[in-house]
Amino acid sequence: MQKYTIVVCDHIHTAGLEMLQNDENVNFIMAADEPKDKLVKEIIPQADVAITRSSTDVDDFFLEHATNMKALVRAGVGVDNVDIPGCSKQGIIVMNVPTANTIAAVELTMAHMLSCMRMFPYSHDHLKNQRIWKREKWYGHELKGKKLGVIGFGNIGSRVAKRAKAFEMDIVAYDPYIHPSKVTDLDMTYTKNFEDILACDVITIHTPKNKETIGIIGAEEIAKMKDGVVLVNCARGDLYNEDALYDGLKSGKIRFAGIDVFGKEPATDNKLLDLDNIVVSPHLGANTYESQYNIGTQAAENAIAAAKGISYPNALNLPIDESKIPSFVKPFLEMGQKIGFLASQINKSQIISIKVTGNGEIGEYVDSLSTFVTVGAMSQSSDKINYVNADFIAKEKGIKIEAENLGDSNVYKNLITAKLTTAEGTTTISATIFDDGVQRMVAINGFENEVALKGHMVLFKNSDVPGVIGNVGMTLAKHNVNISDFSLARNANKEALAVILVDDKVDETTLKELAALDACLNVSYANI
Ligand SMILES: NC(=O)c1ccc[n+]([C@@H]2O[C@H](COP(=O)([O-])OP(=O)(O)OC[C@H]3O[C@@H](n4cnc5c(N)ncnc54)[C@H](O)[C@@H]3O)[C@@H](O)[C@H]2O)c1
Numbered sequence: 152m153q154k155y156t157i158v159v160c161d162h163i164h165t166a167g168l169e170m171l172q173n174d175e176n177v178n179f180i181m182a183a184d185e186p187k188d189k190l191v192k193e194i195i196p197q198a199d200v201a202i203t204r205s206s207t208d209v210d211d212f213f214l215e216h217a218t219n220m221k222a223l224v225r226a227g228v229g230v231d232n233v234d235i236p237g238c239s240k241q242g243i244i245v246m247n248v249p250t251a252n253t254i255a256a257v258e259l260t261m262a263h264m265l266s267c268m269r270m271f272p273y274s275h276d277h278l279k280n281q282r283i284w285k286r287e288k289w290y291g292h293e294l295k296g297k298k299l300g301v302i303g304f305g306n307i308g309s310r311v312a313k314r315a316k317a318f319e320m321d322i323v324a325y326d327p328y329i330h331p332s333k334v335t336d337l338d339m340t341y342t343k344n345f346e347d348i349l350a351c352d353v354i355t356i357h358t359p360k361n362k363e364t365i366g367i368i369g370a371e372e373i374a375k376m377k378d379g380v381v382l383v384n385c386a387r388g389d390l391y392n393e394d395a396l397y398d399g400l401k402s403g404k405i406r407f408a409g410i411d412v413f414g415k416e417p418a419t420d421n422k423l424l425d426l427d428n429i430v431v432s433p434h435l436g437a438n439t440y441e442s443q444y445n446i447g448t449q450a451a452e453n454a455i456a457a458a459k460g461i462s463y464p465n466a467l468n469l470p471i472d473e474s475k476i477p478s479f480v481k482p483f484l485e486m487g488q489k490i491g492f493l494a495s496q497i498n499k500s501q502i503i504s505i506k507v508t509g510n511g512e513i514g515e516y517v518d519s520l521s522t523f524v525t526v527g528a529m530s531q532s533s534d535k536i537n538y539v540n541a542d543f544i545a546k547e548k549g550i551k552i553e554a555e556n557l558g559d560s561n562v563y564k565n566l567i568t569a570k571l572t573t574a575e576g577t578t579t580i581s582a583t584i585f586d587d588g589v590q591r592m593v594a595i596n597g598f599e600n601e602v603a604l605k606g607h608m609v610l611f612k613n614s615d616v617p618g619v620i621g622n623v624g625m626t627l628a629k630h631n632v633n634i635s636d637f638s639l640a641r642n643a644n645k646e647a648l649a650v651i652l653v654d655d656k657v658d659e660t661t662l663k664e665l666a667a668l669d670a671c672l673n674v675s676y677a678n679i
């Protein structure tokens with residue numbers, strides 16, 4: 152049985168660790184408590200996939216030892232500590248878990264904002280630790296009626312803005328990369344003029360950390376701000392220049408700052424900590440049980456899918472220019488990989504050709520789709536295949552790859568079809584994504600079975616005679632296999648195909664018993 156090594160480099164929720172532990176194809180190494188030097192030199196060389204958080208830098212040193220690695224999952228949003236071009240050069244697919252900690256970061260931002268306005272941690276300390284009851288010392292300010300400048304109106308920034316609006320603040324948002332209506336539809340002000348942000352009473356930043364945003368607030372910007380401005384940063388250290396922030400706080404130009412993130416972490420010797428008009432937390436934006444559960448389980452699920460070559464959810468270094476593809480295309484690419492993988496399990500044999508077609512708007516992206524289908528189809532036979540090398544390796548093996556845009560679709564808004572021909576036969580699978588976002592197969596080998604592309608499935612083809620479904624159900628029940636979904640389709644040749652989603656892996660003995668049923672034409676098992 153093929154085993155993949157997944158190394159967990161930083162602490163993730165135990166639910167995620169259990170998923171890794173329980174997967175029979177996964178050899179999982181928990182290395183979060185290992186010294187970084189040992190982790191990188193001794194453990195990383197074994198990894199097919201690594202899961203990291205902000206405490207592990209994926210830099211030259213890491214990559215030099217990641218000799219086996221084909222994918223890396225950043226259990227969180229920010230990838231500023233991951234050398235993505237370096238990973239691409241080594242054929243390592245980088246994925247993040249982009250929205251699982253959004254709410255945790257949003258709520259921490261609100262906590263910082265309120266703490267700055269009311270100096271809450273200081274009055275708490277006064278009473279609780281110093282036992283001083285001095286109400287006249289702790290006059291704060293209200294959020295109501297104040298102008299909040301939001302820099303970066305993405306997942307977190309936009310939600311902070313909504314919550315701040317509930318506090319009756321006036322919101323001004325600066326984000327050159329979004330459509331202004333995303334802001335104005337919420338009855339907030341959109342600006343392209345950064346000076347409008349500098350004129351606000353409270354400023355919060357929610358951009359990624361990159362060349363453009365490092366130091367986006369420096370001494371010059373602070374000088375232009377209102378006296379007594381409040382600044383919050385729960386995104387990344389160094390977005391506010393720390394020296395300028397320190398000087399502004401020291402002089403009182405900045406009344407208060409709420410800071411979760413620092414240029415250098417751990418930040419125990421940061422000079423900002425010496426000030427008494429700052430509220431700080433040790434990079435806790437993602438630290439809620441809810442968010443860590445979501446991140447841990449999604450990171451584990453994605454790492455397992457990547458190790459097996461099923462899919463690379465939220466891949467950040469795709470071999471296509473992401474700025475040129477609309478957002479609806481990405482899930483279709485992921486689904487393309489899944490149907491390639493499914494087809495290769497049904498027809499396990501040497502691959503001869505792969506043909507991918509697209510109907511509807513998705514048809515324009517059929518070349519990229521064919522790369523993804525190829526990765527899925529070949530990952531059973533090659534554990535080195537990825538988006539970067541798929542076309543090259545397929546060519547080397549003499550596999551013919553074709554892609555065709557079929558134009559408008561009569562039935563589905565968008566439809567992709569993969570036809571995989573192996574030495575044993577041909578499997579053709581069509582799939583689409585409806586408005587509910589679920590990736591669904593809608594046809595297989597001429598049968599119109601509709602079923603979600605997820606989990607364990609049994610494909611049972613039979614002569615269309617009475618009593619077959621009952622016998623199949625009984626056989627599965629006898630072997631303790633629980634059915635979660637059942638889709639039946641028939642064709643004009645008096646044949647039927649059942650695609651049965653089940654809770655667990657189906658073993659060879661069960662499959663043999665199913666194959667021995669009178670009406671059975673063939674049966675196969677697949678897992679995606
Ligand atoms: N403190 C924590 O523990 C914690 C937790 C989660 C996320 N984060 C950080 O929060 C930040 C935001 O995360 P998100 O999930 O909202 O990301 P996101 O990608 O959804 O949003 C980022 C937004 O910033 C905008 N942006 C990019 N460059 C900009 C620029 N120069 N000026 C203005 N806007 C710009 C983008 O257009 C986008 O809308 C990231 O830095 C992330 O790493 C921190």
Ligand SMILES: O=C(O)CC[C@@H](O)C(=O)O
Nearest residue numbers: 204205227228229252437
């Ligand atoms: O907890 C972490 O690893 C950091 C989380 C956060 O900063 C992120 O970018 O997702």
